[in-house]
Amino acid sequence: MDLLSDHLVRARATGAVFARTVAEPPWGLRLGGSIQLSVHTVVRGRGYLWLDTPGSTVELIPGSVTLVRGGVNHYIGHEPGAECLEPEEFRARHTHAGPADNPRATVFLCGAYRFSGDVGGGLLDALPQIVTLSAADDDPLREVITLLSRELVRAEPAQQIVLDRLLDLLLVLAIRSEFRRGATAPRWYRAAADPRLGPALQAMHENAAHPWTVPELAEISGLSRAAFARVFREALGQAPVQYLTEWRMTLARDHLRADDLSLAQIADMVGYSSPFAFAAAFRRHHGDPPGTWRHRERVAAGARMLTTHPGL
Structure with missing residues (x-):
């Protein structure tokens, strides 16, 4: 087992929370810093993600994945600085959103991961606060995002299991890609x-x-x-x-x-x-x-x- 695999296995990352959302503008969601690692990808439409610090806004578009390391609050919305609701209020407001093929709607996926212990903490500490990955055409990351998009089109038996596994793959590929290209990769x-x-x-x-x-x-x-x-x-x-x-x-x-x-x-x-x-x-x-x-x-x-x- 290579060292990255060893760390990921010992960290025992789990998809503690998963949500697929259809939201029509105006919309905004506040996510607390207690989430160790958040994974966001837009399946259809677009959105924006930002922190409380100026200049932190990134655009969320289909085909890209954004990771947010815990410790600070972050926000996603239909436009930068949009009014953002707490998760429970957000869910209540958008429960009856239009269908996913509504041209005004944004369909996005959020995963919130927990990691076990100091091995997992070390992996997270090596990541920047926000990581946005855009996959090349031949990158496995793009294939996983495509599979996620297809799986989310309609409800199927055992869909939650499929989505959990795809999110696990997404997380591993994203960390591997960031470490491979990033100056912040751990020394080991x-x-x-x-x-x-x-x-x-x-x-x-x-x-x-x-x-x-x-x-x-x-x-x-x-x-x-x-x-x-x-x-x-x-x-x-x-x-x-x-x-x-x-x-x-x-x-x-x-x-x-x-x-x-x-x-x-x-x-x-x-x-x-x-x-x-x-x-x-x-x-x-x-x-x-x-x-x-x-x-x-x-x-x-x-x-x-x-x-x-x-x-x-």
């Missing part, structure tokens, strides 16, 4: 393409529990120890052992949040000889022992579940 993504570093990174990600040493990683990469350490630091901004430790801590945090594994099980999975060694390393990095950290995170997650909902 660019380093994985370097034949001097890719094999060592792959090894660390595939088996974080292995007691890797710099000479062993250098041998995998076909470099001397000194050359490997130098190239690694230049590409990733940290020493190989530091990178491995950070990756182990990232995996540990996600296990502590999401699983009911014991500390001994997590220690074994992320490369520590005992729960005591794991707890000591975790405390050095986070200031608290893993059990205390787990309890605090779960209490905070429960509070967030009660107070936030994308509500598309």
Whole structure:
């Protein structure tokens, strides 16, 4: 499994909310910053998306996909600066909109994704606040958008399952395209393409529990120890052992949040000889022992579940 696949699988992206809307002007929708990642595509007609900051407006047209990273509110409407309603009020007002073939209507699709843990957070942090992708004729992204458009024309059995799967494909292709072309791609993504570093990174990600040493990683990469350490630091901004430790801590945090594994099980999975060694390393990095950290995170997650909902 390549590194991007590894991150996406561990992030466990889910289509938490999905909506297909037909709206006639005037229309506008406000979406809160609690949505981790929003995906918007116009199937028919056009619209505009903007943030609260000046100069942030982008046009939404068929054949393009726009991603919005969470943290700030964003708005979509029939024109820039249109009056925007909260999701529940918007749905109530446009429930009885005309048919999708109405020449005045805009048909658009919104997906709101959640990502698990710090692996997913790292993927999102690498994206710009707004990403607009326009697919070339031979780009798989265009084919997925076309399939989405066709699927939305009429109701069919199991349509929600088809749309969820197509949205998953859309998200993966969009992230891959942005990382491939973007200066904001994570360092690990660019380093994985370097034949001097890719094999060592792959090894660390595939088996974080292995007691890797710099000479062993250098041998995998076909470099001397000194050359490997130098190239690694230049590409990733940290020493190989530091990178491995950070990756182990990232995996540990996600296990502590999401699983009911014991500390001994997590220690074994992320490369520590005992729960005591794991707890000591975790405390050095986070200031608290893993059990205390787990309890605090779960209490905070429960509070967030009660107070936030994308509500598309």
